[in-house]
Amino acid sequence: MALIRNMFAGIGCLTVAVVLALAAWFYRDEIVEWIDSRHQIVMSEPSPELAMRAEEKIQDLLDGKGDRETRFSEVELQSYVQYRLVDRLPPGVYEPALDLKDSTIAVSARLDLSRLRLEGAAAENLRRMIGDSALVTGEVYPSIASPGHGRVEVLSLQAGVFPVPPLLIGTGIQQLGLPTQGRAVLFDLPEGVTGFRVENEEVVLIRDR
Numbered sequence: 001m002a003l004i005r006n007m008f009a010g011i012g013c014l015t016v017a018v019v020l021a022l023a024a025w026f027y028r029d030e031i032v033e034w035i036d037s038r039h040q041i042v043m044s045e046p047s048p049e050l051a052m053r054a055e056e057k058i059q060d061l062l063d064g065k066g067d068r069e070t071r072f073s074e075v076e077l078q079s080y081v082q083y084r085l086v087d088r089l090p091p092g093v094y095e096p097a098l099d100l101k102d103s104t105i106a107v108s109a110r111l112d113l114s115r116l117r118l119e120g121a122a123a124e125n126l127r128r129m130i131g132d133s134a135l136v137t138g139e140v141y142p143s144i145a146s147p148g149h150g151r152v153e154v155l156s157l158q159a160g161v162f163p164v165p166p167l168l169i170g171t172g173i174q175q176l177g178l179p180t181q182g183r184a185v186l187f188d189l190p191e192g193v194t195g196f197r198v199e200n201e202e203v204v205l206i207r208d209r
Contacts, residue, residue: 050079061190061205072203074100090177092116100201101139104155108137111159134160142203144196145186153184 054076060066072080081096089096092115099106112133138157145151154173157164164172170183179186189196195206 046075046079046082048079048083050076051083054080055084058190061193061207064190064192064207066207068207070205070207072205074098074201077203090116100198100203102201103198104139104141105152105198105203106137106139108135110134111136136160136164142196142198144189144194145181145184147194148189148191150187150189150196151181151184152187153182 054072057066057070057072057076058080061070077100078098081098086096089109092112094110094112096109097107110133113127114132136157136159139155141153141155143151143153154169157169166183170180173180173183173185189205190207192207193205194208195204197204
């Protein structure tokens with residue numbers, strides 16, 4: 001009986017081994033891909049490492065190095081904002097975030113109007129609408145304003161549940177002390193950058209070289 005039991009156990013083990021071998025053969029490509037993926041570091045959340053990667057790309061642009069096209073993914077830019085730029089934001093602006101679309105960027109931030117440096121009618125109107133604090137969301141469109149200068153136009157802005165009128169958008173931007181052009185914020189671009197756009201959920205800078 002022991003011999004028969006051991007024989008069937010051996011047959012069972014052999015059958016399992018054959019089935020596993022056949023499965024491994026038929027799904028060999030998927031298995032290889034899975035094994036390879038175990039050795040790859042995939043970062044889908046903002047991190048200091050991705051912020052450093054974005055910073056290195058920016059430095060290469062400033063130094064005139066790298067490829068003709070420099071691409072920044074959404075998570076790279078969010079990492080850069082979260083770990084590099086957050087300390088440079090105006091007082092009263094917290095938790096900045098962005099979401100890359102087909103050609104525009106959705107942005108959001110939390111405002112503390114008691115600390116934000118707004119004066120006059122704009123400040124009073126905002127406080128009347130949303131109180132002392134609110135989550136502000138908007139959509140912006142980046143482009144080239146002139147050689148060496150970028151332009152980010154604020155297409156829409158909403159404070160809490162209230163849409164901000166276009167006139168207040170322009171006034172509010174001006175009072176932040178930033179270079180403006182109507183409802184757009186102007187900023188410097190590295191020398192030689194002639195293209196600035198959003199496509200396929202990436203920000204693309206193109207250098208003329």
